[in-house]
Amino acid sequence: MNTEAGVREERAYFLSVIKTFKSYRDQSLKKIHSKERCVVSLPNDHKTWLEKYNADLQKLKEGIEKNSNFIPLVLEHAYTMFDNVYSNMDIIQKDDEVPLLADGLDKVQSVFKQLMRDWSSLGAAERKQCYEPIIEEIIANYPEDKFDRSQIQILVPGAGLGRLAFEIASRGFKCQGNEFNLFMLIVSFYVLNLCQNVDEYEIYPWIHQYCNNISVEDQMLTARFPDVKPMPSPKGNFSMTAGDFLEVYTNNDEWHCVATCFFIDCAPNVVQFIETIYDILKPGGLWINLGPLLYHYSDMRNEKSIEPSFKVLCDVIKKVGFEMEKCSTGIKTKYCQNPLSMLQYEYDSVFFVCRKPVDIIMDS
Numbered sequence: 487m488n489t490e491a492g493v494r495e496e497r498a499y500f501l502s503v504i505k506t507f508k509s510y511r512d513q514s515l516k517k518i519h520s521k522e523r524c525v526v527s528l529p530n531d532h533k534t535w536l537e538k539y540n541a542d543l544q545k546l547k548e549g550i551e552k553n554s555n556f557i558p559l560v561l562e563h564a565y566t567m568f569d570n571v572y573s574n575m576d577i578i579q580k581d582d583e584v585p586l587l588a589d590g591l592d593k594v595q596s597v598f599k600q601l602m603r604d605w606s607s608l609g610a611a612e613r614k615q616c617y618e619p620i621i622e623e624i625i626a627n628y629p630e631d632k633f634d635r636s637q638i639q640i641l642v643p644g645a646g647l648g649r650l651a652f653e654i655a656s657r658g659f660k661c662q663g664n665e666f667n668l669f670m671l672i673v674s675f676y677v678l679n680l681c682q683n684v685d686e687y688e689i690y691p692w693i694h695q696y697c698n699n700i701s702v703e704d705q706m707l708t709a710r711f712p713d714v715k716p717m718p719s720p721k722g723n724f725s726m727t728a729g730d731f732l733e734v735y736t737n738n739d740e741w742h743c744v745a746t747c748f749f750i751d752c753a754p755n756v757v758q759f760i761e762t763i764y765d766i767l768k769p770g771g772l773w774i775n776l777g778p779l780l781y782h783y784s785d786m787r788n789e790k791s792i793e794p795s796f797k798v799l800c801d802v803i804k805k806v807g808f809e810m811e812k813c814s815t816g817i818k819t820k821y822c823q824n825p826l827s828m829l830q831y832e833y834d835s836v837f838f839v840c841r842k843p844v845d846i847i848m849d850s
């Protein structure tokens with residue numbers, strides 16, 4: 487978005503994200519206050535019997551305060567993370583003119599859960615299920631004795647907080663993560679560039695999940711991060727880009743490998759993702775994917791969304807031009823799951839490896 491109006495719109499959105507981050511504490515406490523008011527309105531007997539519940543609400547407030555403490559640290563660096571594009575902005579626009587984002591609180595809460603998944607030892611089991619098969623496939627395809635891994639370019643679109651891309655780069659590859667969610671980008675910048683010590687911070691990833699808890703302690707399960715020291719950067723070349731995958735990556739035949747994890751279902755039209763992945767891969771390049779088909783736009787009103795089954799997708803993948811080298815279903819995977827919750831979601835994900843043929847036969 488290079489027009490003046492576009493830049494203004496981007497900046498306004500950035501300021502809304504910052505303001506939403508800042509509102510996390512008050513908005514979260516407000517929810518607890520409404521539960522407290524609800525208890526106050528109950529008959530006296532109920533109030534007495536719910537004393538422990540009231541005490542639990544006080545504990546949850548402490549957790550929210552602790553989560554909130556992390557936010558100013560992150561925001562301090564947000565203005566300068568995009569090469570100073572936003573550094574003078576706070577002067578331009580008054581804070582009370584900046585709107586909060588409607589779904590912003592959910593986005594901040596998701597970032598806390600993603601911190602658990604990507605950067606805590608509590609998330610190690612999920613990362614083993616989701617990231618390891620992808621990493622193993624990459625390693626098997628580019629053995630160190632045959633390839634100079636520093637010359638192998640791997641792209642991870644929908645990188646979240648960057649752990650998969652970081653792990654790939656740690657194995658010597660030139661790896662780039664791409665992400666369009668500013669909440670994720672701001673926090674990943676902090677973790678990847680500014681966290682100094684292992685397990686430096688403690689957060690409550692599931693403090694906002696009020697249902698399916700055996701005890702309040704389960705809701706208050708903590709995660710420490712980062713479980714490894716992201717600085718200095720891995721021996722390979724590692725970078726993150728901001729923006730929509732479809733808009734940022736327009737150069738054909740550029741990447742040796744594209745690795746997608748819990749990503750392809752994030753498109754309103756998954757076929758567009760598949761086509762773009764095909765186009766940007768070099769001939770002979772690999773696409774490795776793991777994840778479910780939880781089509782993100784499926785239930786959104788006013789969104790055009792298609793939700794092809796995996797069988798239909800396999801046909802599309804071949805028609806786009808890929809050769810499918812491996813494909814398995816039923817890969818048990820979890821996503822930001824509280825291990826203590828009464829509700830356990832587990833996906834039977836698909837895992838596949840596709841290759842863009844070296845000799846591309848063009849349709850006449």
Ligand SMILES: C[S@@+](CC[C@H](N)C(=O)[O-])C[C@H]1O[C@@H](n2cnc3c(N)ncnc32)[C@H](O)[C@@H]1O
Nearest residue numbers: 644645646664665666667729730731747748752
């Ligand atoms: C379900 S999350 C998966 C994150 C990470 N790969 C993982 O497995 O934990 C999908 C991510 O893709 C990002 N995303 C969705 N559509 C995107 C797009 N068009 N361009 C860049 N990122 C996108 C979302 O913001 C989100 O962080």
